[in-house]
Every structure is written in C-alpha cells, then in structure tokens.
Amino acid sequence: MPLTMNDKTPVWRRREPLAQRLIWLGYFLSLLLFLLCWKIVSDNTIWEFLADAHIQAASLIGRMIPPQWSITGSLLLPLWDTINIATVGTALGVLIAFPLAFLAARNTSPHPALRAFALAVIVSSRSINALIWAILLVTIVGPGLLAGMIAIALRSIGFVGKLLYEAIEEIQVTPVEAVTATGAGRMQILNYAVLPQIMPAFAGITVYRWDINIRESTVLGLVGAGGIGLQMNAAINNLAWGQVSMVFVLIFATVILSEWVSAKVRHAVI
Amino acid sequence: MTDSSVAGATRISAAKNGHWRPLPMVSSAALRWGLNAAVLVYLVLLYFSVDINWARVAQGMDRGLAFMASFFTPDFVTRGGEIAIGLRESLTMTFVATVLGIAFAIPVGLGAARNIAPAPVYYFCRAIIALSRTFQEIIIAILFVAMFGFGPLAGVMTLAFATVGFMAKLLAEDIEDAQRDPMEAVRATGASWLQWINYAVQPQVMPRLIGLSLYRLDINFRESAIIGIVGAGGIGATLNTSINRYDYDTSAAVLLVIIGIVLCSEYLSGYVRKWTA
Numbered sequence: 156m157p158l159t160m161n162d163k164t165p166v167w168r169r170r171e172p173l174a175q176r177l178i179w180l181g182y183f184l185s186l187l188l189f190l191l192c193w194k195i196v197s198d199n200t201i202w203e204f205l206a207d208a209h210i211q212a213a214s215l216i217g218r219m220i221p222p223q224w225s226i227t228g229s230l231l232l233p234l235w236d237t238i239n240i241a242t243v244g245t246a247l248g249v250l251i252a253f254p255l256a257f258l259a260a261r262n263t264s265p266h267p268a269l270r271a272f273a274l275a276v277i278v279s280s281r282s283i284n285a286l287i288w289a290i291l292l293v294t295i296v297g298p299g300l301l302a303g304m305i306a307i308a309l310r311s312i313g314f315v316g317k318l319l320y321e322a323i324e325e326i327q328v329t330p331v332e333a334v335t336a337t338g339a340g341r342m343q344i345l346n347y348a349v350l351p352q353i354m355p356a357f358a359g360i361t362v363y364r365w366d367i368n369i370r371e372s373t374v375l376g377l378v379g380a381g382g383i384g385l386q387m388n389a390a391i392n393n394l395a396w397g398q399v400s401m402v403f404v405l406i407f408a409t410v411i412l413s414e415w416v417s418a419k420v421r422h423a424v425i
Numbered sequence: 426m427t428d429s430s431v432a433g434a435t436r437i438s439a440a441k442n443g444h445w446r447p448l449p450m451v452s453s454a455a456l457r458w459g460l461n462a463a464v465l466v467y468l469v470l471l472y473f474s475v476d477i478n479w480a481r482v483a484q485g486m487d488r489g490l491a492f493m494a495s496f497f498t499p500d501f502v503t504r505g506g507e508i509a510i511g512l513r514e515s516l517t518m519t520f521v522a523t524v525l526g527i528a529f530a531i532p533v534g535l536g537a538a539r540n541i542a543p544a545p546v547y548y549f550c551r552a553i554i555a556l557s558r559t560f561q562e563i564i565i566a567i568l569f570v571a572m573f574g575f576g577p578l579a580g581v582m583t584l585a586f587a588t589v590g591f592m593a594k595l596l597a598e599d600i601e602d603a604q605r606d607p608m609e610a611v612r613a614t615g616a617s618w619l620q621w622i623n624y625a626v627q628p629q630v631m632p633r634l635i636g637l638s639l640y641r642l643d644i645n646f647r648e649s650a651i652i653g654i655v656g657a658g659g660i661g662a663t664l665n666t667s668i669n670r671y672d673y674d675t676s677a678a679v680l681l682v683i684i685g686i687v688l689c690s691e692y693l694s695g696y697v698r699k700w701t702a
Contacts, residue, residue, distance in 0.1 A: 189524050192517035196577045199514060199658065204574030211572045239475055282687035283680060286563065286651045290668050295489040297481035347447065354450050374561045391567060410559050
C-alpha cells in the first residue's frame with residue numbers, strides 16, 4: 156500500500172515499503188562493490204604521480220597552445236587516407252553484413268544453424284574494438300592503409316549486421332504475405348517485400364556507421380594502420396605537443412563535418 | 426497536376442501494360458544520378474591515391490592463417506596469471522569508471538536538457554558533452570597517462586570522461602522527450618526544484634537510464650581492453666604484448682574471454698531491461 160498511516164495522518168509514498176527497501180539494498184550492495192573495485196584500482200595506482208598532476212596538465216596544455224598551424228599542409232594527405240580507411244572499411248563491412256543480417260533475422264533465416272552462426276559472427280565482431288583488429292592486422296598484412304580498412308570493416312560487420320537484422324525482424328508481414336500470395340519465389344519475396352521496407356533503415360545505419368568509423372580511423376595510425384593517426388603518433392613520440400594539438404584540431408573539424416553529413420542523410424531517409 | 430503525380434500516373438498506366446518497376450530509393454532523378462556519379466569519381470580518386478604493398482600482404486597470409494587456426498587452440502594457461510590480473514584490472518576499472526561517469530553525467534544531462542535548464546547552463550553542459558564525445562577514448566587515455574602516470578587510475582579517468590559525454594547526451598535527449606503534463610502537475614503542487622526533478626522527471630527517464638547504464642558498462646569493458654595499449658591499465662596491455670610476440674594462442678584466449686564477457690553482459694542487460702521496463 157503506497158499510503159501509510161503516520162500518527163493517523165495518511166502519508167503518500169511512491170513505492171511499497173518492501174520494494175523501497177529492496178531498492179535501497181540494491182544501491183547499498185552496488186556501493187560496496189564500487190568501494191571494493193575502487194580499492195583494487197587504488198592499490199595498483201602510484202599516487203605519488205598524482206601529486207604533480209596539475210603541473211603536468213598545465214604544462215601539457217601550455218605546450219599544446221597554440222597549435223602549429225604551419226604543418227596543416229602536410230596533414231591533408233594523411234587526412235584523406237583516414238577518410239578512405241573509413242569509407243572503404245564501411246563499404247567492405249556493409250557488403251559482408253548485408254547477407255549476414257538476412258541469415259541472422261528470425262523471419263528470413265533459412266536454417267536455425269545458419270542463424271546461430273551469423274549471430275556468433277555478429278557478436279564476435281561487435282565485442283572487439285577496431286584498434287585491436289588493427290594491431291592484429293598490422294602483424295598480418297603489414298603496416299598501412301589496408302590493415303586499417305580491414306580492421307574498420309571487421310568491426311562494422313557486427314554493428315551494421317545487428318541493427319539491420321533487428322530492422323528485418325521488425326518489418327510488416329502484410330506486404331510479405333501479399334507478395335507470397337502471388338506465387339513469388341524466395342528471392343523475389345526478399346527483393347520485393349522485405350528489401351523496400353528495410354532500405355531506409357539500411358541507408359541510415361550505413362551512414363551512421365561511416366560517421367563512427369571516421370572517428371575510429373583517426374586513431375588507427377597509433378598502431379601503424381595508416382591515416383592521420385601515424386602523424387599523431389610521431390608527434391606524441393617527439394613530444395611535439397603543438398603538432399599534436401594541430402592534429403586534434405583537424406580531427407575535430409573532420410568529425411564535426413562527418414556528423415553533420417550523417418545527420419543530414421539520416422533526416423533525409425527516415 | 427504536380428510532377429510526382431504525373432510520374433505516378435505514368436507508372437500506373439505502364440504497370441497496366443505489364444511494365445512495372447519498383448520505386449527507386451531516391452525519388453529525385455537528378456540526385457540519384459548525381460550520387461552514382463559521385464561514387465564513380467570517388468572510386469577513381471581512390472584508385473589513384475591509395476597504394477597498397479600487395480607483396481607484403483601476400484607474405485603475411487601464412488601468419489593470418491596461423492592466427493585464425495589459433496582460435497581453435499586458445500592457450501589460457503601459459504599466460505594465465507597475466508590474463509587473470511589484466512582481466513581483474515579491466516573489470517574493476519570498468520565498474521568504477523561507469524559509476525563515477527554516471528554520477529557526473531546526471532547533473533550534466535539535467536543541465537543539457539533545454540526544457541529544464543536555462544540557456545547559459547544549457548550551452549555550458551552541451552560544450553562538455555561535445556568535448557567528451559569528439560575524441561576517441563584512446564586519445565584521452567594518452568593525455569591522461571601523461572598527466573596521471575601509468576596505471577589504472579588514468580584508465581578510470583578516461584572511461585569516466587567518455588561516459589559523461591555519452592550518458593549526458595542521451596539522458597538530456599530523453600528528458601527533452603519527456604511528457605510535459607506530469608511536470609506541470611507536480612510543479613502546480615508547489616514542489617521545490619529537487620522534488621520536481623525527483624517526482625516528475627526521474628520516473629519518466631529511469632527505465633531508459635538503467636538500460637543505458639548497463640549498455641555503457643558493456644562499452645566501457647570493451648574500451649578497457651584497448652586503453653591498456655597506451656599504458657592506462659587493463660587487459661589491453663596483456664593482449665598487445667601477446668600480439669607483438671606473435672603468441673597468437675594467448676591472443677586468441679584473451680579475445681575469447683572478452684567476447685565471452687561481452688556476451689554475458691549483453692544477456693544480463695537484456696534481462697534487466699525487460700525487468701525494469
């Protein structure tokens with residue numbers, strides 16, 4: 156009863172007393188877990204380093220301002236590489252994710268075993284960051300753009316695949332029924348009843364992932380997978396913080412631009 | 426008659442003669458051909474500007490196969506100690522950072538909702554969100570490692586910082602979408618600001634907030650696996666070392682552990698979301 160009597164005055168409460176206590180217990184246990192985790196983190200931290208953190212921060216920011224504008228010209232080609240990594244990576248990822256999504260969606264999957272396989276691929280791809288794929292691929296295909304492109308593609312498969320198969324599972328069944336009633340074959344049903352329903356979502360998801368990939372591809376160079384990250388890594392290793400902040404400015408501008416493009420396209424299709 | 430209805434009538438008469446074609450995805454013909462041409466131009470530019478060392482790629486294929494094969498023979502034991510320590514550090518970092526991040530994200534999110542915050546507060550909070558969302562976790566980790574030294578504290582700070590931007594943005598959007606009627610009703614009772622937030626806004630956004638928190642916990646764990654590469658603690662350092670030593674069996678073991686944990690947390694969050702919604 157959310158209404159309790161307190162000295163014959165009814166007092167309204169939001170929850171039953173038992174539910175309220177259980178919620179408090181949950182918060183209390185979380186707090187204990189937090190303190191335990193904090194202790195482990197704190198034991199592994201060298202707190203002496205923290206004493207001069209504000210001095211370090213001030214000197215870091217001091218050396219970053221102003222950005223070294225003069226190197227902008229030499230950064231444009233790496234920036235173009237970064238955009239290529241993101242774009243080609245997205246395209247490759249989407250090419251693989253598209254059929255995979257049809258295998259993974261409950262209503263279009265040809266066989267439960269194939270569905271389980273497709274879901275496993277999607278989860279594995281989603282769990283592992285593009286940067287980890289990049290480290291691996293740099294040892295396999297060598298440093299350069301290709302490693303970055305494949306890394307971005309491998310990470311995109313899971314993202315695009317998951318959102319797309321959820322979109323396929325949410326389609327209306329009436330058009331599918333109508334097309335099936337005409338005696339259409341399996342591929343014709345997919346082509347004329349399913350595909351038109353998911354195309355707007357598909358375009359939106361692709362552009363959204365492209366936008367995320369632009370961000371991710373800016374740092375792939377840190378592990379040698381090409382793009383503007385290579386310049387950033389070199390500048391960090393030389394402690395040339397003015398150049399680092401110049402790279403940041405360019406990344407910031409590119410990310411804002413890609414976000415704007417992505418928002419425009421998604422508004423247009425949805 | 427407008428252009429589109431003329432086109433529609435033509436389509437219908439064509440369909441009656443048996444010449445039906447599905448509607449194009451982009452309705453404007455100029456835009457459609459413009460997009461195709463743009464893709465073509467881009468491909469040509471790409472062909473001339475990207476150079477890939479195919480000889481090196483061919484050389485690496487053996488190694489690629491060795492890596493894939495190692496997924497069938499993962500080695501959890503040889504470096505078991507390092508994996509366990511890295512994993513414990515990753516998990517603790519993730520939890521601490523998520524809790525701290527959400528604790529900071531709630532006030533920022535309240536400030537970044539246009540319907541409950543005054544303009545100066547709104548722009549200030551939106552600036553925090555933009556700053557936190559633009560840069561990759563790894564870049565922030567590099568800066569924080571330079572400031573706070575190596576170790577999990579830099580990682581916690583990084584993840585918490587990224588969490589603030591993510592959670593505050595989504596929370597603010599959720600508050601902006603909240604229904605006005607309960608807010609007005611509670612305000613009309615003469616409630617104070619805190620009571621107003623607690624009884625009119627919080628119940629509307631809470632289910633989504635819990636779902637997003639679990640989702641962010643999941644993301645933070647995945648991110649904690651990479652910020653170790655630049656010295657910010659966690660399992661990333663273990664993974665990076667094993668890959669650089671070409672010890673693919675251990676790398677495969679670490680990757681499988683990460684995939685397993687993400688899978689578990691995804692099931693768990695699906696369950697909790699069903700239960701809170």
